[in-house]
Amino acid sequence: MKTLAAALLPLVLLAGCGGGGNEAPTAPANSVAAVAAPAGQDWSQTVSTTEGGGYVMGNPDAPLKLLEWGSRLCPTCGAFANAGMRPLIDNYVKSGKVSYEFREFLVHGAPDFAPALIGRCAGTQPFFPMLEEMFAAQPTVLPKMEDAGQFQQTIQDQPPGRQFTAWAEKLGFIDFAKQRGLPEAQVRACLTDQKAIDALVKYMDDGAKAGVTGTPSFFLNGKKLDAVSWQQVEQALKNAGA
Template sequence: MIKTRLLALPLLALAPLMLAACDDAATTDGAGARGEPLPAVAPPAGQQWTNVVTITPEGGYMMGNPDAPLKLVEYASHTCGACANFAKTGKEPLKNKYVASGTVSFEQREIFLNPFDAVIATLAQCGAKEQFQPLSDEVWQNLETVFTGLQGNPQAVQAAGALPLNQRFVAIGEATGLLEFFAARGLSADQGRACLADTTKIEALVKSVEANQAKDKVTGTPTFFLNGQRVEGTTWDVLEPALQRAGAR
């Protein structure tokens, strides 16, 4: 059984740090000149690009035209306040204006700041692939409620963290209210428990996440890449000009 650094970390020691652990810096690189507009790409008959989801070789969930000329990747943590800010301010225009045009695809990849991230990501990935990003956005839209659950029952969380791996994540999901949170959004508690009991899959997920983070030298969340180049900023008012300079409209 793979023993990863993340799965060995104590849960409670990380809980007070989660809001400060991600990168809230709103750095900008200026609007700059706009590039020539890229022509829109029609989706397959009867479909919309915002409903087309592909799981990439890196394990990310990509929304939109798989062959889009502009490929935006976000490395994000579900317990990151700056990621929540992007979800609240940038996701709708990104999807409805740019992804919908077929010129931009948007891929979300995981970063785990703490073991809770692994539990949340496992639940978000538990259902149909088309539900992953909507469920992630539900977490970010309700992050205060999620944090209340994560920090509201420390004794039960501590006890869960001491259980064997094949019991640990189900117990964490119950103690933190995460199973209930996702059940209210369409993922049944039984389905959630089954996914959280699949420790082989969770360990593979953690290993993949850690490999991606090391490969792309990601040190904070959110971190964005556009066509493989790091975007120097974390907010929509930085990302949109970067997309427009590349030709998105």
């Protein structure tokens, strides 16, 4: 299992974010049938945690299972979310054909822990709205990363929870969470929750073992896609019959 020190160091800004995505076209598969959601609901309201440490939205028995390993500070992940989250949910998840799971892969080390811990702090149902809004906020957050190496040096002797709290303060995520109804005391408790921190380190190790080398990394029914953009992911879904 990857140690916490290994997860925090080195701090490589934006490394492993993006790249690849030249998936060769394949012949369309047989069309997958839509599945009606329970009465009075739509499948996007069905959200649960997974054994692999992710959060999944949609029909639990969807024939097409899309998994994204991502970082909330990754611009390429943000581009995917801003272009693709709405059509993915509206056109594919709500049909019952596709479920969508997100797992954290913290390519930037310490800075990534702050939004990941806060994004999981509110519980299951708010997970995906918070995720989408964090990606939408990247234009105001990412400029604050410009001196990240220097800032990390000033806090590197502090315990991990204190480092993550310092990053949350610097990047504006504590105010971000408060504006969405989370009490500040709860947010700060989540940032220093050692059990949650250890779990994120384990999930990263699991991702590396599964072949994740950067973000975003997409898997469809367990097979890694050579895709990073919504256009490429959507084509893969269509090729699979969605």
